[in-house]
Amino acid sequence: MQFGIFTVGDVTTDPTTGHTPDDTERVRSMLTIAQHAEEVGLDVFATGEHHNPPFVPSSPTTMLGYLAAKTERIVLSTSTTLITTNDPVKIAEDYAMLQVISDGRMDLMMGRGNTGPVYPWFGQDIRQGIPLAIENYALLRRLWDEEVVDWQGKFRTPLQGFTSTPRPLDGVPPFVWHGSIRSPEIAEQAAYYGDGFFHNNIFWPVEHTATMVAYYRRRFEHYGHGAADQAIVGLGGQVFMRARSQDAVREFRPYFDVAPVYGHGPTLEEFTEQTPLTVGSPQQVIDRYASMREHVGDYQRQMFLMDHAGLPLKTVLEQLDLLGGEVVPVLRREMEAKRPAHVPADPPSHAERVAARAAAAAPAPGSTAPVADRWTGRTAEDDAPAAARAGSAFGL
Amino acid sequence: MTTRTLAVVTAGLSQPSSTRLLADRLAQATADELAAREITADVRTFELRDIAHDVVNMMLTGFPSAALKDVLDTVTGADGVIAVTPLFTTSYSGLFKSFVDVLDKDSLAGMPVLLGATGGTPRHSLALEYSLRPLFTYLRADVAGTAVFAATDDWAGEADAVNPLPGRIRRAGRELAEMVAARENSGPVDVFADAPSFAQLLGDL
Secondary structure (H helix, E strand, C coil): CEEEEEECCECCCCCCCCCCCCHHHHHHHHHHHHHHHHHCCCCEEEECCCCCCCECCCCHHHHHHHHHHHCCCCEEEECCEECCCCCHHHHHHHHHHHHHHCCCCECEEEECCCCCCHHHHCCCCHHHHHHHHHHHHHHHHHHHHCCCEEECCCCCCCEEEECCCCCCHHHCCCCEEEECCCCHHHHHHHHHHCCEEEECCCCCCHHHHHHHHHHHHHHHHHCCCCCHHHCCEEECCEEEECCCHHHHHHHHHHHHHCCCCCCCCCCHHHHHHHCCCEEECHHHHHHHHHCCHHHHCCCCEEEEECCCCCCCHHHHHHHHHHHHHHHHHHHHHHHHHHCCCCCCCCCCCHHHHHHHHHHHHCCCCCCCCCCCCCCCCCCHHHHCCCCCCCCHHHCC | CEEEEEEEEECCCCCCCHHHHHHHHHHHHHHHHHHCCCEEEEEEEEEHHHHHHHHHHHHHHCCCCHHHHHHHHHHHHCCEEEEEEEEECCEECHHHHHHHHHCCCCCCCCCEEEEEEEECCHHHCCHHHHHHHHHHHHCCCEECCCCEEEEHHHHHCCCCCCCCHHHHHHHHHHHHHHHHHHCCCCCCCCCCCCCCCHHHHHHCC
16 A cells, blocks of 8 residues: 655645745745655655645646656655646646656546636636546547547547657556545546546545545446456545644644634534544554545555645654654555455556556467558558547547 | 424524524424324424534535534435524525525425524515525525514514414415425435436536
């Protein structure tokens, strides 16, 4: 099982000191945090994508490309990549580039984004969020899977003879997660493609998370990608720790009380009871998160939100020390001990996906595929008039 | 005898409140009329005061507390709803509207609803018709023709000698009982059961 951190990249005033970082300071903090995540033994760093203050991470692949060079082992990911307002062509190009640069040490998570005004800034409409996610992702897949793409859809200008470069590393596109909190349509989409499903449950009761994940697992099996318990599931989390739990509560409460999203709402005690937020000793965090599998089944990736609400960089780095030093090693052991052998331990790595594709595509002796033209990717068969059929734009 | 569930939502703030008193009277009148039709009423009454903090928290966090979820599930899964609010500054109370705001906008579609309101003076009685009724029309609820307004004077029994409060309550209860008795409750919407398949999602583009 993989453990990592994901950041929203919010610029928030530290309520205990009044200090507000500027954008430059916040971006550099994120870079430091990501590198420290590797140093303390975490497996994944993911950044959000936002195009409105008070958030700074507007250009995830720039940040992740830098981190790919500065780190050696940690998987770089997103939380999330906006499949609605980004051009799927640009996503295909940017993340294939990141895949090549990081030598496959990356994946990415699709999300719709929930800020209404951002959509029109990019020529879109939030009420079309689901159709945008469906169509754009279908195009993204084709841009990665097919050398030359002819495409026409509803939301983007058509493509004729388009090739997205660089081509995916070893011909195998990055692994993709789909993140959603409330929409069964997105769980359905993840299941259809056999992609991962991430439920960002940090602001939600676990019963809701269990329902969403169960639906994804059922549909994953329905589409023939494996048994329901083999579907690739990720969860969010949020913790604040000190050696003594009362110290953790005392230190975190002023940040909690005025935090973005949930501040001025439920009390810290109510919120920790209702959501995965755990404020206390490392052992309390271990106990809470070791129980998550009882609600959603054995899962492959656990992400933690550690650096929001104006927490100073020094505190965040201390939190990572506790997470990587005391919590994750124990959770890793406990989760691995309970995992049935047929359930994947981790999401598929690039090397595993390359091997899986080679195994699936091993040609029968003597068979030959039609030869594609080096530059247009067309074969002789393509020049025969193809009967138009419903869904042909999606390669169905 | 069959059973029908009546969810009663009252937004009165004082305890005891005249709004709760009106809600209880409307529920009793409806239950009596259902009993005459061989139907047992299972009346569940909720004082919004008890879940006021939870309602505001749901607006801030997006999800209901366990206590509020119980209320939402009962109200949206009921066979009929009686909604009663005090009138504050010409309209339903803010707490009442906040509760309606955290309901899913489709969750009361087709629901038989009886409206009631209380106020200090009968001069506010039409607030039921210009504020509450359009609100529930927007939610596509099936609102009873009679909505009952009780002013302070109505509790004296002689405020309206021609059309006294008890008579209006009886008529409203009869209307709701007829709607509840006739309605086939298909239960709350299950978003997972109704979720489109991927083929449908593609087809809808």
